[in-house]
Amino acid sequence: MTEVNITVRVDYERTALLLIAPDALARQLAEEVVLRIRASGFRVVEHRLWTRPPEGIEDFHRRNERVAENGQIFALVEKLFTFAPFVVAAIEDAKPDGRSVHERLAELKGRGDPLFAAPGSLRHDLMSVNTVLNIVHSSDGPADTAREAAILLSSGQRAPSEPGFTALLRSVRAAERGLTRESRLFPDVLGGVRARVLAGLWDELPVEARRRLDSWCARYGVRGLGGAAGGALLAELLPVGWHVDALIDSLAGGRPTEDIADLRRLEITLDPWEYLVLATSRFYAPNSFSDFDGARHHRVQTRGLVPSPPAADDRRNER
Structure with a gap:
Protein backbone atom coordinates (compact mmCIF):
# COMPACT_ATOMS: atom_id res chain seq x y z
CA MET A 1 0.00 0.00 0.00
CA THR A 2 1.38 3.40 -0.96
CA GLU A 3 1.70 5.89 1.89
CA VAL A 4 -0.34 9.04 1.33
CA ASN A 5 1.32 12.31 2.28
CA ILE A 6 -0.79 15.37 2.82
CA THR A 7 1.00 18.68 2.39
CA VAL A 8 -0.43 21.55 4.42
CA ARG A 9 0.34 25.03 3.09
CA VAL A 10 1.31 27.17 6.07
CA ASP A 11 1.24 30.96 6.19
CA TYR A 12 4.17 31.66 8.48
CA GLU A 13 3.03 35.24 9.09
CA ARG A 14 -0.09 33.88 10.78
CA THR A 15 1.34 30.65 12.18
CA ALA A 16 3.70 29.84 15.05
CA LEU A 17 5.43 26.57 15.81
CA LEU A 18 4.73 25.02 19.22
CA LEU A 19 6.91 22.22 20.61
CA ILE A 20 5.68 20.28 23.65
CA ALA A 21 9.00 19.12 25.05
CA PRO A 22 10.06 15.65 26.22
CA ASP A 23 10.03 16.75 29.87
CA ALA A 24 6.37 17.75 29.51
CA LEU A 25 5.45 14.32 28.17
CA ALA A 26 7.56 12.56 30.81
CA ARG A 27 5.66 14.51 33.48
CA GLN A 28 2.39 13.87 31.60
CA LEU A 29 1.63 17.56 31.32
CA ALA A 30 1.14 17.59 27.56
CA GLU A 31 -2.63 17.18 27.62
CA GLU A 32 -2.94 20.12 30.02
CA VAL A 33 -0.73 22.18 27.70
CA VAL A 34 -2.97 21.37 24.73
CA LEU A 35 -6.14 22.22 26.65
CA ARG A 36 -4.67 25.54 27.78
CA ILE A 37 -3.64 26.36 24.20
CA ARG A 38 -7.16 25.62 22.97
CA ALA A 39 -8.79 27.65 25.75
CA SER A 40 -6.58 30.62 24.84
CA GLY A 41 -8.06 30.84 21.35
CA PHE A 42 -5.52 29.10 19.14
CA ARG A 43 -6.14 26.62 16.33
CA VAL A 44 -4.03 23.59 15.27
CA VAL A 45 -3.16 23.61 11.57
CA GLU A 46 -1.11 20.41 11.68
CA HIS A 47 1.01 18.48 14.15
CA ARG A 48 3.53 15.69 14.40
CA LEU A 49 4.51 13.23 17.13
CA TRP A 50 8.20 12.34 17.32
CA THR A 51 9.33 9.25 19.21
CA ARG A 52 12.94 9.87 18.22
CA PRO A 53 14.73 13.03 17.08
CA PRO A 54 14.50 13.84 13.35
CA GLU A 55 17.49 14.44 11.14
CA GLY A 56 18.71 18.00 11.38
CA ILE A 57 17.51 18.59 14.95
CA GLU A 58 21.04 19.72 15.83
CA ASP A 59 20.34 22.90 13.85
CA PHE A 60 17.19 23.41 15.88
CA HIS A 61 19.16 23.12 19.14
CA ARG A 62 21.80 25.59 17.92
CA ARG A 63 19.23 28.37 17.54
CA ASN A 64 19.93 29.08 21.22
CA GLU A 65 23.21 30.99 21.58
CA ARG A 66 24.33 29.50 24.87
CA VAL A 67 23.48 25.95 23.81
CA ALA A 68 25.41 26.44 20.56
CA GLU A 69 28.47 27.80 22.39
CA ASN A 70 28.68 25.23 25.21
CA GLY A 71 29.30 21.60 24.30
CA GLN A 72 28.16 20.30 27.68
CA ILE A 73 24.82 22.08 27.46
CA PHE A 74 24.38 20.96 23.85
CA ALA A 75 24.95 17.34 24.91
CA LEU A 76 22.34 17.69 27.67
CA VAL A 77 19.76 19.09 25.24
CA GLU A 78 20.45 16.16 22.90
CA LYS A 79 20.00 13.77 25.83
CA LEU A 80 16.68 15.41 26.69
CA PHE A 81 15.35 14.85 23.16
CA THR A 82 16.14 11.13 23.37
CA PHE A 83 14.67 10.82 26.88
CA ALA A 84 11.00 10.88 25.83
CA PRO A 85 8.80 11.63 22.82
CA PHE A 86 7.85 15.19 21.90
CA VAL A 87 5.08 16.80 19.87
CA VAL A 88 5.26 19.68 17.41
CA ALA A 89 2.29 21.67 16.10
CA ALA A 90 1.68 24.57 13.75
CA ILE A 91 -0.61 26.97 15.61
CA GLU A 92 -2.83 29.76 14.27
CA ASP A 93 -4.54 32.48 16.29
CA ALA A 94 -8.31 31.99 16.16
CA LYS A 95 -8.96 35.08 18.30
CA PRO A 96 -6.55 37.78 17.08
CA ASP A 97 -6.32 40.88 19.27
CA GLY A 98 -3.88 43.03 17.31
CA ARG A 99 -0.79 41.14 18.44
CA SER A 100 0.94 38.53 16.33
CA VAL A 101 0.36 34.84 16.97
CA HIS A 102 4.00 34.62 18.06
CA GLU A 103 3.54 37.34 20.68
CA ARG A 104 0.37 35.79 22.03
CA LEU A 105 1.89 32.32 22.24
CA ALA A 106 5.05 33.68 23.91
CA GLU A 107 2.92 35.32 26.59
CA LEU A 108 1.04 32.08 27.22
CA LYS A 109 4.17 29.95 27.52
CA GLY A 110 5.99 32.42 29.85
CA ARG A 111 9.65 33.37 30.22
CA GLY A 112 12.25 30.67 29.63
CA ASP A 113 13.54 31.05 33.17
CA PRO A 114 10.50 29.97 35.21
CA LEU A 115 11.46 32.27 38.10
CA PHE A 116 10.50 35.19 35.84
CA ALA A 117 7.48 33.50 34.20
CA ALA A 118 4.27 35.36 34.96
CA PRO A 119 1.41 33.71 36.86
CA GLY A 120 -1.02 32.29 34.35
CA SER A 121 1.73 31.21 31.97
CA LEU A 122 2.38 27.55 31.26
CA ARG A 123 5.89 27.57 32.65
CA HIS A 124 4.79 29.21 35.88
CA ASP A 125 1.60 27.27 36.51
CA LEU A 126 2.95 23.85 35.47
CA MET A 127 6.20 24.41 37.41
CA SER A 128 8.95 24.01 34.84
CA VAL A 129 12.22 22.83 36.35
CA ASN A 130 14.68 25.23 34.74
CA THR A 131 15.49 26.92 31.43
CA VAL A 132 16.18 23.58 29.68
CA LEU A 133 13.41 21.50 31.25
CA ASN A 134 10.79 24.17 30.60
CA ILE A 135 7.82 22.26 29.14
CA VAL A 136 7.26 24.11 25.84
CA HIS A 137 9.01 26.04 23.09
CA SER A 138 7.47 28.36 20.52
CA SER A 139 8.98 30.10 17.51
CA ASP A 140 9.79 33.80 17.84
CA GLY A 141 8.60 35.01 14.42
CA PRO A 142 7.73 34.03 10.84
CA ALA A 143 11.33 33.30 9.79
CA ASP A 144 11.93 31.11 12.84
CA THR A 145 8.66 29.28 12.22
CA ALA A 146 9.67 28.47 8.65
CA ARG A 147 13.15 27.24 9.68
CA GLU A 148 11.92 25.16 12.60
CA ALA A 149 8.95 23.71 10.69
CA ALA A 150 11.33 22.52 7.97
CA ILE A 151 13.07 20.36 10.59
CA LEU A 152 10.25 19.43 12.95
CA LEU A 153 7.18 19.17 10.71
CA SER A 154 8.47 18.41 7.22
CA SER A 155 11.51 16.23 7.93
CA GLY A 156 11.55 12.57 6.89
CA GLN A 157 8.62 10.38 5.79
CA ARG A 158 5.32 12.04 6.55
CA ALA A 159 2.22 10.40 7.89
CA PRO A 160 -1.06 12.04 6.87
CA SER A 161 -1.35 15.32 8.77
CA GLU A 162 -4.43 15.84 10.91
CA PRO A 163 -5.51 19.34 11.86
CA GLY A 164 -7.42 20.18 15.03
CA PHE A 165 -7.09 19.72 18.77
CA THR A 166 -8.82 16.33 18.86
CA ALA A 167 -6.13 14.78 16.67
CA LEU A 168 -3.38 16.49 18.66
CA LEU A 169 -4.80 15.16 21.93
CA ARG A 170 -4.90 11.63 20.45
CA SER A 171 -1.19 11.86 19.62
CA VAL A 172 -0.30 13.22 23.05
CA ARG A 173 -2.20 10.44 24.80
CA ALA A 174 -0.61 7.81 22.57
CA ALA A 175 2.85 9.05 23.55
CA GLU A 176 2.13 9.35 27.27
CA ARG A 177 0.54 5.91 27.63
CA GLY A 178 3.90 4.23 27.28
CA LEU A 179 5.61 6.43 29.87
CA THR A 180 5.76 6.16 33.64
CA ARG A 181 4.68 9.54 34.98
CA GLU A 182 7.60 11.56 36.39
CA SER A 183 6.53 13.84 39.23
CA ARG A 184 9.87 14.80 40.80
CA LEU A 185 10.93 18.44 40.67
CA VAL A 300 18.03 26.61 45.73
CA GLN A 301 21.77 27.15 46.08
CA THR A 302 23.88 24.02 46.52
CA ARG A 303 27.62 23.60 46.69
CA GLY A 304 28.79 23.66 43.06
CA LEU A 305 25.49 22.36 41.73
CA VAL A 306 23.68 25.61 40.98
CA PRO A 307 25.30 28.71 39.45
CA SER A 308 24.46 32.24 40.44
CA PRO A 309 21.08 33.32 39.02
CA PRO A 310 21.21 35.56 35.93
CA ALA A 311 20.10 39.16 35.95
CA ALA A 312 16.35 39.60 35.55
CA ASP A 313 16.73 41.18 32.11
CA ASP A 314 19.11 38.58 30.72
CA ARG A 315 17.24 36.84 27.85
CA ARG A 316 20.28 35.09 26.38
CA ASN A 317 19.09 31.76 27.75
CA GLU A 318 15.48 32.02 26.59
CA ARG A 319 14.21 28.95 24.71
Missing part, protein backbone atom coordinates in the same frame (compact mmCIF):
# COMPACT_ATOMS: atom_id res chain seq x y z
CA PHE A 186 14.39 19.73 41.56
CA PRO A 187 14.05 19.56 45.38
CA ASP A 188 12.57 16.04 45.13
CA VAL A 189 15.49 14.88 43.00
CA LEU A 190 18.20 16.52 45.07
CA GLY A 191 16.54 15.42 48.31
CA GLY A 192 16.27 11.84 47.08
CA VAL A 193 19.93 11.63 46.11
CA ARG A 194 20.99 13.28 49.40
CA ALA A 195 18.85 10.69 51.23
CA ARG A 196 20.58 7.81 49.42
CA VAL A 197 23.97 9.20 50.35
CA LEU A 198 22.87 9.54 53.97
CA ALA A 199 21.61 5.94 53.97
CA GLY A 200 25.00 4.79 52.76
CA LEU A 201 26.70 6.72 55.56
CA TRP A 202 24.15 5.87 58.25
CA ASP A 203 26.32 3.48 60.27
CA GLU A 204 29.06 6.11 60.40
CA LEU A 205 26.86 8.87 61.79
CA PRO A 206 26.78 9.66 65.52
CA VAL A 207 23.63 8.49 67.29
CA GLU A 208 22.46 12.05 67.98
CA ALA A 209 22.89 12.98 64.30
CA ARG A 210 20.79 9.96 63.28
CA ARG A 211 18.04 10.98 65.70
CA ARG A 212 17.94 14.55 64.47
CA LEU A 213 17.96 13.55 60.81
CA ASP A 214 15.20 10.98 61.34
CA SER A 215 13.02 13.48 63.24
CA TRP A 216 13.64 16.28 60.72
CA CYS A 217 12.91 14.10 57.67
CA ALA A 218 9.73 12.71 59.30
CA ARG A 219 8.49 16.29 59.57
CA TYR A 220 9.66 17.79 56.26
CA GLY A 221 10.15 14.79 53.98
CA VAL A 222 12.50 14.18 51.07
CA ARG A 223 11.49 17.44 49.37
CA GLY A 224 12.53 19.35 52.47
CA LEU A 225 15.86 17.54 52.43
CA GLY A 226 16.37 18.86 48.91
CA GLY A 227 15.85 22.48 49.93
CA ALA A 228 18.16 25.06 51.41
CA ALA A 229 17.21 24.11 54.97
CA GLY A 230 18.01 20.46 54.24
CA GLY A 231 21.42 21.41 52.89
CA ALA A 232 22.11 23.49 56.00
CA LEU A 233 21.14 20.54 58.22
CA LEU A 234 23.55 18.23 56.41
CA ALA A 235 26.36 20.77 56.72
CA GLU A 236 25.70 20.97 60.46
CA LEU A 237 25.40 17.26 61.23
CA LEU A 238 27.87 15.59 58.90
CA PRO A 239 31.53 15.44 59.93
CA VAL A 240 33.94 17.88 58.31
CA GLY A 241 35.14 16.56 54.95
CA TRP A 242 31.94 14.76 53.98
CA HIS A 243 31.03 16.83 50.95
CA VAL A 244 27.75 15.25 49.94
CA ASP A 245 26.76 17.90 47.38
CA ALA A 246 30.22 17.80 45.84
CA LEU A 247 29.61 14.11 45.17
CA ILE A 248 26.20 14.85 43.66
CA ASP A 249 27.70 17.60 41.49
CA SER A 250 30.29 15.12 40.24
CA LEU A 251 27.59 12.55 39.42
CA ALA A 252 25.74 15.24 37.45
CA GLY A 253 28.73 15.97 35.24
CA GLY A 254 30.87 18.19 37.43
CA ARG A 255 34.58 17.65 37.76
CA PRO A 256 35.46 15.06 40.45
CA THR A 257 37.50 16.40 43.34
CA GLU A 258 39.76 14.67 45.83
CA ASP A 259 37.50 15.56 48.76
CA ILE A 260 34.79 13.11 47.58
CA ALA A 261 37.05 10.08 47.18
CA ASP A 262 35.71 8.43 50.35
CA LEU A 263 32.11 8.99 49.30
CA ARG A 264 32.59 7.30 45.91
CA ARG A 265 32.71 3.95 47.69
CA LEU A 266 28.93 4.32 48.22
CA GLU A 267 28.42 3.69 44.47
CA ILE A 268 25.51 6.11 44.23
CA THR A 269 24.10 6.39 40.70
CA LEU A 270 21.52 8.67 39.11
CA ASP A 271 18.54 7.54 37.06
CA PRO A 272 18.02 9.34 33.70
CA TRP A 273 15.55 11.92 35.07
CA GLU A 274 17.74 12.69 38.08
CA TYR A 275 20.70 13.18 35.78
CA LEU A 276 18.80 15.55 33.48
CA VAL A 277 17.44 17.62 36.37
CA LEU A 278 20.74 17.90 38.26
CA ALA A 279 23.01 18.25 35.23
CA THR A 280 20.95 21.00 33.57
CA SER A 281 20.71 22.75 36.93
CA ARG A 282 24.48 23.09 36.98
CA PHE A 283 24.07 25.62 34.13
CA TYR A 284 20.59 27.04 34.68
CA ALA A 285 19.52 27.67 38.26
CA PRO A 286 16.41 25.66 39.12
CA ASN A 287 13.27 26.68 40.86
CA SER A 288 12.21 24.99 44.07
CA PHE A 289 8.58 24.44 44.93
CA SER A 290 9.11 23.35 48.52
CA ASP A 291 6.46 24.79 50.86
CA PHE A 292 8.79 24.22 53.81
CA ASP A 293 11.30 26.69 52.45
CA GLY A 294 8.73 29.44 52.57
CA ALA A 295 7.98 30.35 48.95
CA ARG A 296 6.47 28.75 45.90
CA HIS A 297 9.22 30.08 43.64
CA HIS A 298 12.77 30.55 44.85
CA ARG A 299 16.32 29.55 44.09
Whole structure:
Protein backbone atom coordinates (compact mmCIF):
# COMPACT_ATOMS: atom_id res chain seq x y z
CA MET A 1 0.00 0.00 0.00
CA THR A 2 1.38 3.40 -0.96
CA GLU A 3 1.70 5.89 1.89
CA VAL A 4 -0.34 9.04 1.33
CA ASN A 5 1.32 12.31 2.28
CA ILE A 6 -0.79 15.37 2.82
CA THR A 7 1.00 18.68 2.39
CA VAL A 8 -0.43 21.55 4.42
CA ARG A 9 0.34 25.03 3.09
CA VAL A 10 1.31 27.17 6.07
CA ASP A 11 1.24 30.96 6.19
CA TYR A 12 4.17 31.66 8.48
CA GLU A 13 3.03 35.24 9.09
CA ARG A 14 -0.09 33.88 10.78
CA THR A 15 1.34 30.65 12.18
CA ALA A 16 3.70 29.84 15.05
CA LEU A 17 5.43 26.57 15.81
CA LEU A 18 4.73 25.02 19.22
CA LEU A 19 6.91 22.22 20.61
CA ILE A 20 5.68 20.28 23.65
CA ALA A 21 9.00 19.12 25.05
CA PRO A 22 10.06 15.65 26.22
CA ASP A 23 10.03 16.75 29.87
CA ALA A 24 6.37 17.75 29.51
CA LEU A 25 5.45 14.32 28.17
CA ALA A 26 7.56 12.56 30.81
CA ARG A 27 5.66 14.51 33.48
CA GLN A 28 2.39 13.87 31.60
CA LEU A 29 1.63 17.56 31.32
CA ALA A 30 1.14 17.59 27.56
CA GLU A 31 -2.63 17.18 27.62
CA GLU A 32 -2.94 20.12 30.02
CA VAL A 33 -0.73 22.18 27.70
CA VAL A 34 -2.97 21.37 24.73
CA LEU A 35 -6.14 22.22 26.65
CA ARG A 36 -4.67 25.54 27.78
CA ILE A 37 -3.64 26.36 24.20
CA ARG A 38 -7.16 25.62 22.97
CA ALA A 39 -8.79 27.65 25.75
CA SER A 40 -6.58 30.62 24.84
CA GLY A 41 -8.06 30.84 21.35
CA PHE A 42 -5.52 29.10 19.14
CA ARG A 43 -6.14 26.62 16.33
CA VAL A 44 -4.03 23.59 15.27
CA VAL A 45 -3.16 23.61 11.57
CA GLU A 46 -1.11 20.41 11.68
CA HIS A 47 1.01 18.48 14.15
CA ARG A 48 3.53 15.69 14.40
CA LEU A 49 4.51 13.23 17.13
CA TRP A 50 8.20 12.34 17.32
CA THR A 51 9.33 9.25 19.21
CA ARG A 52 12.94 9.87 18.22
CA PRO A 53 14.73 13.03 17.08
CA PRO A 54 14.50 13.84 13.35
CA GLU A 55 17.49 14.44 11.14
CA GLY A 56 18.71 18.00 11.38
CA ILE A 57 17.51 18.59 14.95
CA GLU A 58 21.04 19.72 15.83
CA ASP A 59 20.34 22.90 13.85
CA PHE A 60 17.19 23.41 15.88
CA HIS A 61 19.16 23.12 19.14
CA ARG A 62 21.80 25.59 17.92
CA ARG A 63 19.23 28.37 17.54
CA ASN A 64 19.93 29.08 21.22
CA GLU A 65 23.21 30.99 21.58
CA ARG A 66 24.33 29.50 24.87
CA VAL A 67 23.48 25.95 23.81
CA ALA A 68 25.41 26.44 20.56
CA GLU A 69 28.47 27.80 22.39
CA ASN A 70 28.68 25.23 25.21
CA GLY A 71 29.30 21.60 24.30
CA GLN A 72 28.16 20.30 27.68
CA ILE A 73 24.82 22.08 27.46
CA PHE A 74 24.38 20.96 23.85
CA ALA A 75 24.95 17.34 24.91
CA LEU A 76 22.34 17.69 27.67
CA VAL A 77 19.76 19.09 25.24
CA GLU A 78 20.45 16.16 22.90
CA LYS A 79 20.00 13.77 25.83
CA LEU A 80 16.68 15.41 26.69
CA PHE A 81 15.35 14.85 23.16
CA THR A 82 16.14 11.13 23.37
CA PHE A 83 14.67 10.82 26.88
CA ALA A 84 11.00 10.88 25.83
CA PRO A 85 8.80 11.63 22.82
CA PHE A 86 7.85 15.19 21.90
CA VAL A 87 5.08 16.80 19.87
CA VAL A 88 5.26 19.68 17.41
CA ALA A 89 2.29 21.67 16.10
CA ALA A 90 1.68 24.57 13.75
CA ILE A 91 -0.61 26.97 15.61
CA GLU A 92 -2.83 29.76 14.27
CA ASP A 93 -4.54 32.48 16.29
CA ALA A 94 -8.31 31.99 16.16
CA LYS A 95 -8.96 35.08 18.30
CA PRO A 96 -6.55 37.78 17.08
CA ASP A 97 -6.32 40.88 19.27
CA GLY A 98 -3.88 43.03 17.31
CA ARG A 99 -0.79 41.14 18.44
CA SER A 100 0.94 38.53 16.33
CA VAL A 101 0.36 34.84 16.97
CA HIS A 102 4.00 34.62 18.06
CA GLU A 103 3.54 37.34 20.68
CA ARG A 104 0.37 35.79 22.03
CA LEU A 105 1.89 32.32 22.24
CA ALA A 106 5.05 33.68 23.91
CA GLU A 107 2.92 35.32 26.59
CA LEU A 108 1.04 32.08 27.22
CA LYS A 109 4.17 29.95 27.52
CA GLY A 110 5.99 32.42 29.85
CA ARG A 111 9.65 33.37 30.22
CA GLY A 112 12.25 30.67 29.63
CA ASP A 113 13.54 31.05 33.17
CA PRO A 114 10.50 29.97 35.21
CA LEU A 115 11.46 32.27 38.10
CA PHE A 116 10.50 35.19 35.84
CA ALA A 117 7.48 33.50 34.20
CA ALA A 118 4.27 35.36 34.96
CA PRO A 119 1.41 33.71 36.86
CA GLY A 120 -1.02 32.29 34.35
CA SER A 121 1.73 31.21 31.97
CA LEU A 122 2.38 27.55 31.26
CA ARG A 123 5.89 27.57 32.65
CA HIS A 124 4.79 29.21 35.88
CA ASP A 125 1.60 27.27 36.51
CA LEU A 126 2.95 23.85 35.47
CA MET A 127 6.20 24.41 37.41
CA SER A 128 8.95 24.01 34.84
CA VAL A 129 12.22 22.83 36.35
CA ASN A 130 14.68 25.23 34.74
CA THR A 131 15.49 26.92 31.43
CA VAL A 132 16.18 23.58 29.68
CA LEU A 133 13.41 21.50 31.25
CA ASN A 134 10.79 24.17 30.60
CA ILE A 135 7.82 22.26 29.14
CA VAL A 136 7.26 24.11 25.84
CA HIS A 137 9.01 26.04 23.09
CA SER A 138 7.47 28.36 20.52
CA SER A 139 8.98 30.10 17.51
CA ASP A 140 9.79 33.80 17.84
CA GLY A 141 8.60 35.01 14.42
CA PRO A 142 7.73 34.03 10.84
CA ALA A 143 11.33 33.30 9.79
CA ASP A 144 11.93 31.11 12.84
CA THR A 145 8.66 29.28 12.22
CA ALA A 146 9.67 28.47 8.65
CA ARG A 147 13.15 27.24 9.68
CA GLU A 148 11.92 25.16 12.60
CA ALA A 149 8.95 23.71 10.69
CA ALA A 150 11.33 22.52 7.97
CA ILE A 151 13.07 20.36 10.59
CA LEU A 152 10.25 19.43 12.95
CA LEU A 153 7.18 19.17 10.71
CA SER A 154 8.47 18.41 7.22
CA SER A 155 11.51 16.23 7.93
CA GLY A 156 11.55 12.57 6.89
CA GLN A 157 8.62 10.38 5.79
CA ARG A 158 5.32 12.04 6.55
CA ALA A 159 2.22 10.40 7.89
CA PRO A 160 -1.06 12.04 6.87
CA SER A 161 -1.35 15.32 8.77
CA GLU A 162 -4.43 15.84 10.91
CA PRO A 163 -5.51 19.34 11.86
CA GLY A 164 -7.42 20.18 15.03
CA PHE A 165 -7.09 19.72 18.77
CA THR A 166 -8.82 16.33 18.86
CA ALA A 167 -6.13 14.78 16.67
CA LEU A 168 -3.38 16.49 18.66
CA LEU A 169 -4.80 15.16 21.93
CA ARG A 170 -4.90 11.63 20.45
CA SER A 171 -1.19 11.86 19.62
CA VAL A 172 -0.30 13.22 23.05
CA ARG A 173 -2.20 10.44 24.80
CA ALA A 174 -0.61 7.81 22.57
CA ALA A 175 2.85 9.05 23.55
CA GLU A 176 2.13 9.35 27.27
CA ARG A 177 0.54 5.91 27.63
CA GLY A 178 3.90 4.23 27.28
CA LEU A 179 5.61 6.43 29.87
CA THR A 180 5.76 6.16 33.64
CA ARG A 181 4.68 9.54 34.98
CA GLU A 182 7.60 11.56 36.39
CA SER A 183 6.53 13.84 39.23
CA ARG A 184 9.87 14.80 40.80
CA LEU A 185 10.93 18.44 40.67
CA PHE A 186 14.39 19.73 41.56
CA PRO A 187 14.05 19.56 45.38
CA ASP A 188 12.57 16.04 45.13
CA VAL A 189 15.49 14.88 43.00
CA LEU A 190 18.20 16.52 45.07
CA GLY A 191 16.54 15.42 48.31
CA GLY A 192 16.27 11.84 47.08
CA VAL A 193 19.93 11.63 46.11
CA ARG A 194 20.99 13.28 49.40
CA ALA A 195 18.85 10.69 51.23
CA ARG A 196 20.58 7.81 49.42
CA VAL A 197 23.97 9.20 50.35
CA LEU A 198 22.87 9.54 53.97
CA ALA A 199 21.61 5.94 53.97
CA GLY A 200 25.00 4.79 52.76
CA LEU A 201 26.70 6.72 55.56
CA TRP A 202 24.15 5.87 58.25
CA ASP A 203 26.32 3.48 60.27
CA GLU A 204 29.06 6.11 60.40
CA LEU A 205 26.86 8.87 61.79
CA PRO A 206 26.78 9.66 65.52
CA VAL A 207 23.63 8.49 67.29
CA GLU A 208 22.46 12.05 67.98
CA ALA A 209 22.89 12.98 64.30
CA ARG A 210 20.79 9.96 63.28
CA ARG A 211 18.04 10.98 65.70
CA ARG A 212 17.94 14.55 64.47
CA LEU A 213 17.96 13.55 60.81
CA ASP A 214 15.20 10.98 61.34
CA SER A 215 13.02 13.48 63.24
CA TRP A 216 13.64 16.28 60.72
CA CYS A 217 12.91 14.10 57.67
CA ALA A 218 9.73 12.71 59.30
CA ARG A 219 8.49 16.29 59.57
CA TYR A 220 9.66 17.79 56.26
CA GLY A 221 10.15 14.79 53.98
CA VAL A 222 12.50 14.18 51.07
CA ARG A 223 11.49 17.44 49.37
CA GLY A 224 12.53 19.35 52.47
CA LEU A 225 15.86 17.54 52.43
CA GLY A 226 16.37 18.86 48.91
CA GLY A 227 15.85 22.48 49.93
CA ALA A 228 18.16 25.06 51.41
CA ALA A 229 17.21 24.11 54.97
CA GLY A 230 18.01 20.46 54.24
CA GLY A 231 21.42 21.41 52.89
CA ALA A 232 22.11 23.49 56.00
CA LEU A 233 21.14 20.54 58.22
CA LEU A 234 23.55 18.23 56.41
CA ALA A 235 26.36 20.77 56.72
CA GLU A 236 25.70 20.97 60.46
CA LEU A 237 25.40 17.26 61.23
CA LEU A 238 27.87 15.59 58.90
CA PRO A 239 31.53 15.44 59.93
CA VAL A 240 33.94 17.88 58.31
CA GLY A 241 35.14 16.56 54.95
CA TRP A 242 31.94 14.76 53.98
CA HIS A 243 31.03 16.83 50.95
CA VAL A 244 27.75 15.25 49.94
CA ASP A 245 26.76 17.90 47.38
CA ALA A 246 30.22 17.80 45.84
CA LEU A 247 29.61 14.11 45.17
CA ILE A 248 26.20 14.85 43.66
CA ASP A 249 27.70 17.60 41.49
CA SER A 250 30.29 15.12 40.24
CA LEU A 251 27.59 12.55 39.42
CA ALA A 252 25.74 15.24 37.45
CA GLY A 253 28.73 15.97 35.24
CA GLY A 254 30.87 18.19 37.43
CA ARG A 255 34.58 17.65 37.76
CA PRO A 256 35.46 15.06 40.45
CA THR A 257 37.50 16.40 43.34
CA GLU A 258 39.76 14.67 45.83
CA ASP A 259 37.50 15.56 48.76
CA ILE A 260 34.79 13.11 47.58
CA ALA A 261 37.05 10.08 47.18
CA ASP A 262 35.71 8.43 50.35
CA LEU A 263 32.11 8.99 49.30
CA ARG A 264 32.59 7.30 45.91
CA ARG A 265 32.71 3.95 47.69
CA LEU A 266 28.93 4.32 48.22
CA GLU A 267 28.42 3.69 44.47
CA ILE A 268 25.51 6.11 44.23
CA THR A 269 24.10 6.39 40.70
CA LEU A 270 21.52 8.67 39.11
CA ASP A 271 18.54 7.54 37.06
CA PRO A 272 18.02 9.34 33.70
CA TRP A 273 15.55 11.92 35.07
CA GLU A 274 17.74 12.69 38.08
CA TYR A 275 20.70 13.18 35.78
CA LEU A 276 18.80 15.55 33.48
CA VAL A 277 17.44 17.62 36.37
CA LEU A 278 20.74 17.90 38.26
CA ALA A 279 23.01 18.25 35.23
CA THR A 280 20.95 21.00 33.57
CA SER A 281 20.71 22.75 36.93
CA ARG A 282 24.48 23.09 36.98
CA PHE A 283 24.07 25.62 34.13
CA TYR A 284 20.59 27.04 34.68
CA ALA A 285 19.52 27.67 38.26
CA PRO A 286 16.41 25.66 39.12
CA ASN A 287 13.27 26.68 40.86
CA SER A 288 12.21 24.99 44.07
CA PHE A 289 8.58 24.44 44.93
CA SER A 290 9.11 23.35 48.52
CA ASP A 291 6.46 24.79 50.86
CA PHE A 292 8.79 24.22 53.81
CA ASP A 293 11.30 26.69 52.45
CA GLY A 294 8.73 29.44 52.57
CA ALA A 295 7.98 30.35 48.95
CA ARG A 296 6.47 28.75 45.90
CA HIS A 297 9.22 30.08 43.64
CA HIS A 298 12.77 30.55 44.85
CA ARG A 299 16.32 29.55 44.09
CA VAL A 300 18.03 26.61 45.73
CA GLN A 301 21.77 27.15 46.08
CA THR A 302 23.88 24.02 46.52
CA ARG A 303 27.62 23.60 46.69
CA GLY A 304 28.79 23.66 43.06
CA LEU A 305 25.49 22.36 41.73
CA VAL A 306 23.68 25.61 40.98
CA PRO A 307 25.30 28.71 39.45
CA SER A 308 24.46 32.24 40.44
CA PRO A 309 21.08 33.32 39.02
CA PRO A 310 21.21 35.56 35.93
CA ALA A 311 20.10 39.16 35.95
CA ALA A 312 16.35 39.60 35.55
CA ASP A 313 16.73 41.18 32.11
CA ASP A 314 19.11 38.58 30.72
CA ARG A 315 17.24 36.84 27.85
CA ARG A 316 20.28 35.09 26.38
CA ASN A 317 19.09 31.76 27.75
CA GLU A 318 15.48 32.02 26.59
CA ARG A 319 14.21 28.95 24.71
